[in-house]
Amino acid sequence: MIHKLLIATHNLGKLCEIRDALSGLPIELISLSDLGIKDEPVESGETCAENARLKAVYYRDRASFPTLGDDSGLEVEALGGAPGPHSARYAGPDATDQDRIAMMLEMMHGIPLQNRRAAFVCALALAVTPVEVWEFSGRCEGRLLSKPRGLGGFGYDPLFVPDGENRSFAEMSIEEKRELSHRGRALAALRAYLKQT
Amino acid sequence: MIHKLLIATHNLGKLCEIRDALSGLPIELISLSDLGIKDEPVESGETCAENARLKAVYYRDRASFPTLGDDSGLEVEALGGAPGPHSARYAGPDATDQDRIAMMLEMMHGIPLQNRRAAFVCALALAVTPVEVWEFSGRCEGRLLSKPRGLGGFGYDPLFVPDGENRSFAEMSIEEKRELSHRGRALAALRAYLKQT
Secondary structure: OOOEEEEOOOOHHHHHHHHHHOOOOOOEEEEHHHHOOOOOOOOOOOOHHHHHHHHHHHHHHHHOOOEEEEEEEEEEHHHOOOEEOOHHHOOOOOOOHHHHHHHHHHHOOOOOHHHOEEEEEEEEEEEOOOOOEEEEEEEEEEEEOOOOOOOOOOOOHHHEEEOOOOOOHHHOOHHHHHHHOHHHHHHHHHHHHHHHO | OOOEEEEOOOOHHHHHHHHHHOOOOOOEEEEHHHHOOOOOOOOOOOOHHHHHHHHHHHHHHHHOOOEEEEEEEEEEHHHOOOEEOOHHHOOOOOOOHHHHHHHHHHHOOOOOHHHOEEEEEEEEEEEOOOOOEEEEEEEEEEEEOOOOOOOOOOOOHHHEEEOOOOOOHHHOOHHHHHHHOHHHHHHHHHHHHHHHO
16 A cells, blocks of 8 residues: 655646646655755656656655656657657757747648647656556647647647647646546546555 | 746645646746755744745745745644644654644644634745735634544645535645635735736
8 A cells, every 4th residue: 555655756737737636545745845856867768658667766766665757748740759758858958838839839830730630648657666667658639739828737738639629738727637638547547556556 | 027936835735726726827837846946944934924925035036036935824722823833843844744633633632622713824925026025815714623534635634624614624626725725815815916917
């Protein structure tokens, strides 16, 4: 039984989505900030799943208790699946969400609506011990807008409209996004796992 | 106009409540974790308002952009208003929420229902520049339970039932707590201020 879980991300948006999705479980959620950990491993994996695992194991070693790693990415069909696991670093190491959105809009400039398919993917890795690592994943298909819409969410959310919706992720509440999103789906699987252990 | 705001707290519960209450404003929220800041000022104030101001100014100096400080406390009538601004450190510097709750239950042991009045207070300080600091506050009256209830919220939430409610803060969603709570009220005032600047 897991009583305490380190949420190994510095991203405030991810932190709050994870906290929201795991609320009501008898598990104390700890942040890197709580532990005063500010260093980061090199995200050398070629997939989100590899990076999530690498982060979970790295921070599990530091904390010595169960740790959750998250790696997510946006796969854009017209860009051959890029930026994928490099989504956060696509516009440089110190780029802001605004920089990333501006760069994506530039890359997608002139590409017609029918070729703007994209998918968000989320990989979660739960490192219970250094060798016991569980993986959960979620995927959300949709399309990219030609102008950002909405002020919620984070990252590329203002550009992404999931299939079956007219609003971008940034126009949804945290609960609405949870129901539809890649991270919400991966977290639902993690939550089910945590409840049955 | 404020475009970027540092949320100067290491507390994940506070971070997510602040993010929730300020969502939809055209302001980028930055965490201490984003900036790699892990040190903390000594909270030497005698009131929550003094501590909130002290934290906002301290971290504003580090970040060089507008910064929000939060200091909150639980004032228990039967304890002469204690722990008040010392609520987080009442059970020692490394205490967990569980330790704090256990200590409070012990202090309140045998005190009858009619003498279990308490109030949560929240002070927010917005340091726009080193000398321009705005203050907002909120208060929520209620009573303490003799056993913790619920798994949401943080801190003393499982022990506190606000007036007019039967559920503890820890039995409410983040939105329900926002509507009633000391922090929700202070954040509503801050939000109104941010919208009109």
